Structure formats: structure tokens, C-alpha cells
Amino acid sequence: MxxxxxxxxxxxxxxxxxxxxxxxxxxxxxxxxxxxxxxxxxxxxxxxxxxxxxxxxxxxxxxxxxxxxxxxxxxxxxxxxxxxxxxxxxxxxxxxxxxxxxxxxxxxxxxxxxxxxxxxxxxxxxxxxxxxxxxxxxxxxxxxxxxxxxxxxxxxxxxxAPILISDILLVSDGTKKLAISYSDILFISANPPYINIYLEGRKYLHSETLKAISKQVPSEIFVRIHKSTIVNIKAVTSYTSRGNGDYDLCLQNKVELRVSRNYAADFKDKFEKIHRVAIV
Structure with a gap:
């Protein structure tokens, strides 16, 4: 006081x-x-x-x-x-x-x-x-x-109270604008000066940087796994150690991504909070 x-x-x-x-x-x-x-x-x-x-x-x-x-x-x-x-x-x-x-x-x-x-x-x-x-x-x-x-x-x-960022992201699909939910995004990768947003069976090119989008997505479910990749932790089904500090993770659509050792600790912490650990 x-x-x-x-x-x-x-x-x-x-x-x-x-x-x-x-x-x-x-x-x-x-x-x-x-x-x-x-x-x-x-x-x-x-x-x-x-x-x-x-x-x-x-x-x-x-x-x-x-x-x-x-x-x-x-x-x-x-x-x-x-x-x-x-x-x-x-x-x-x-x-x-x-x-x-x-x-x-x-x-x-x-x-x-x-x-x-x-x-x-x-x-x-x-x-x-x-x-x-x-x-x-x-x-x-x-x-x-x-x-x-x-x-x-x-x-x-x-x-x-701060204004909360909406759970909806607007992306372009040709001449159309689509509203997609952050929870539907599997992962996001850098494609300078743009980013690629991956959903189940779809990919969108979005005019924003990875740094900017990382501040918009819900931090409780999205985590950076590489300097060029952000992943939805709920879409990850398992991860495997490479023995050198890096990991390979598997998404629900069978896509595999590499987890850099610099981001491994944060990734494993969030993964284990949401999932039962399934280390191969």
C-alpha cells in the first residue's frame, strides 16, 4: 500500500x-x-x-x-x-x-x-x-x-483491462480473406519476408514475420522449436531424441519437425504439461 x-x-x-x-x-x-x-x-x-x-x-x-x-x-x-x-x-x-x-x-x-x-x-x-x-x-x-x-x-x-487478441487470424487465399482459428494451426514456419501457416491439409502464405506472429498466437499452446518454426503443442503426438540435444517431433498429420537444442527445454516443459509423455 x-x-x-x-x-x-x-x-x-x-x-x-x-x-x-x-x-x-x-x-x-x-x-x-x-x-x-x-x-x-x-x-x-x-x-x-x-x-x-x-x-x-x-x-x-x-x-x-x-x-x-x-x-x-x-x-x-x-x-x-x-x-x-x-x-x-x-x-x-x-x-x-x-x-x-x-x-x-x-x-x-x-x-x-x-x-x-x-x-x-x-x-x-x-x-x-x-x-x-x-x-x-x-x-x-x-x-x-x-x-x-x-x-x-x-x-x-x-x-x-487489456484488450485480448482474438482467437481468429485473417489470412489470404487468392483474392479471398479467410478467418482461421489459432487452435486449428499445426505449425508456422518462416518464409521471408512472409510466413507459411500450416493447417490439416492446407497451407497459407501470410504477409507477416515470425516474430510478429509469435506475439499474437496463444503462448500457452504455441512454442518456438527452431529459429524459423513455431508449433502448436497440442498438435504434437510424440518426440524423439537425436542424442545431441536436438529432437524430432511428430505432428498429428504425421509431419516431422526438428526441435533445436536451444528451444528443447521450453518445448518439453509445455509438451509434458499438456500431454502424457510419449518418448520413443
């Missing part, structure tokens, strides 16, 4: 953290405003200290959302049921920690201690919907983000 990629990741993480912090502060402010409006509507007293205490349910979003985000990010391929379990677990943990947090804070800093059961009932009746929205939303947003990233990455890779 290079430096620009690392910087990009940190910038994205910082942007996400900033958005979450602003959302959290906004949620606390909205809670205080909501409590104030309810106090006016119901003609009851408004105590900002108590309202702030009960807004502590918003504080818990920070650690729990962070953990949930890390889980869904680390295991992006988990199925629907496991994702649902993570969401429900996040909600359950929040519902358990919230009453305990209120109880501890009220016991330490307030004249009245709020019971755990009292706060839990309040959370279930007033805040449960918000927990469902937030924790489901986090999972959904990350899922969509990953999906968009994958689609974008796939589209980019496709647009940048």
Missing part, C-alpha cells in the same frame, strides 16, 4: 468520525429540545440536568456503533441472519448499559437515584425505535457502501 492510499484511508476515517461526532452532538441537542417542548406542552417542569442525564443514551452510540462498524467491516461477507444478530445484539447491549449508566451517574451526582427498571421501561417505551433505526442504518449504509465500492472497482478494472 503506497503513501497516497494510506492518506486516502485516513482522510475517509477522519471524515466518518467527524460526521458521527456532529450527528451525536445533534442528537443530544435534539433530545434536550424535545424534553423542553414536552414540558411546555404538558405544563410540567423542565430540569436541564435531568434531561441531560437521560440524554446519556446518545453517548453510548459512540462505542457501540464503533464496535458494530468494525465487525461488519471485518466480516463483510456474513449472511443476513448474522447481520441481523449483530444489530439485535447492539440494541440489547445499549438497552442494558443505558439504565446502568443512568443509575451510576444519578447515584454519584444527583440527589435522586433513578432505578434501573425505571430507566429500562423508559428506554423501551421512548427510545427503542431510535436504536432500531440507528443500528440497522449503520449496517445498511456499510453494506451499500461496500456494494458501490465493489461495482465501481469492477467497472474500473474492466475499463482498464
Amino acid at each position: 503506497n503513501l497516497p492510499q494510506v492518506q486516502s484511508i485516513f482522510q475517509k476515517e477522519r471524515k466518518t468520525s467527524l460526521i458521527f461526532l456532529i450527528s451525536l452532538l445533534s442528537l443530544i441537542a435534539l433530545t434536550l429540545i424535545q424534553d423542553y417542548i414536552e414540558a411546555i406542552v404538558h405544563d410540567t417542569g423542565f430540569y436541564i440536568s435531568e434531561s441531560f442525564l437521560f440524554s446519556s443514551y446518545s453517548w453510548l452510540f459512540a462505542p457501540i456503533v464503533f464496535i458494530q462498524y468494525r465487525i461488519v467491516r471485518k466480516f463483510p461477507s456474513i449472511n443476513f441472519f448474522l447481520k441481523t444478530f449483530v444489530i439485535l445484539l447492539s440494541i440489547a447491549i445499549h438497552l442494558l448499559l443505558y439504565p446502568l449508566l443512568v443509575w451510576v451517574l444519578s447515584n454519584l451526582f444527583y440527589s435522586h437515584t433513578f432505578r434501573v427498571s425505571q430507566t429500562l421501561n423508559y428506554a423501551l417505551s421512548q427510545k427503542l425505535y431510535l436504536l432500531v433505526i440507528v443500528y440497522s442504518g449503520i449496517a445498511l449504509l456499510y453494506h451499500n457502501r461496500e456494494r458501490i465500492t465493489k461495482i465501481t472497482s469492477l467497472a474500473t478494472s474492466k475499463s482498464q
